[in-house]
């Protein structure tokens with residue numbers, strides 16, 4: 001293994017689920033060193049219109065952002081990254097669409113009864129969260145709160161949902177920002193995600209593929225609208241706005257299996273990073289079928305993950 005100076009890791013952990021193989025987005029394997037003293041792990045358990053869940057853990061506190069797979073699938077994917085479902089202490093809900101909330105009820109009841117489900121009042125109402133989880137808490141945009149060892153900052157995104165948000169999740173030293181299901185990069189997102197070390201940014205569609213694709217016109221227009229989804233080009237623009245010298249890695253989220261490919265999404269982001277003088281920042285594309293994990297580690301160790 002080459003002697004890589006950056007101690008970050010993207011790795012695809014196969015979930016070995018059988019899905020139709022056509023139009024499957026495959027994530028490129030990025031391998032860098034990690035440490036025995038890994039202090040922050042971030043993984044897209046899966047991302048796309050068939051289900052979204054992202055896990056952030058420091059080994060003490062484990063947070064899920066959305067829970068849009070079945071409880072069984074969420075559990076299996078968490079275990080793929082070595083996380084026990086019972087250790088999940090919070091689920092941060094971005095918005096009420098089914099691909100983000102469908103697993104909450106059963107996952108909380110069966111696997112994480114102690115977990116608190118956080119959402120804005122609008123999302124809480126629209127998703128009827130109190131009927132799904134024993135512990136619910138309301139959050140407000142741009143008002144930070146604490147979950148174990150993390151500080152969490154919800155910020156407005158622009159989507160056709162009641163009161164959608166993205167989240168910045170920070171420890172004293174590290175920060176992860178997640179902005180998906182948003183038609184534009186909002187003012188609040190720019191503010192909240194400024195200086196984030198790790199960015200998860202939506203790259204939902206390639207404009208030409210969407211235009212030529214099978215979706216009906218109303219749906220194409222909804223996706224392209226300012227309350228729809230970010231295209232690869234718009235995701236790259238958002239990244240250029242948010243990028244800085246301390247940026248450690250970028251994860252492309254919510255890639256459409258019909259209107260995009262991992263190659264197009266990944267090259268839109270890497271191309272833009274090159275243009276703005278940050279060619280060394282690794283980019284991975286989260287997929288629907290595989291866990292895409294990133295481990296931040298301070299010191300390299302001898303063996304590659306896992």
Ligand SMILES: [Zn+2]
Pocket residue numbers: 048049052097099100181254
């Ligand atoms: Zn979605």
Ligand SMILES: [Zn+2]
Pocket residue numbers: 095097159161181
């Ligand atoms: Zn949505």
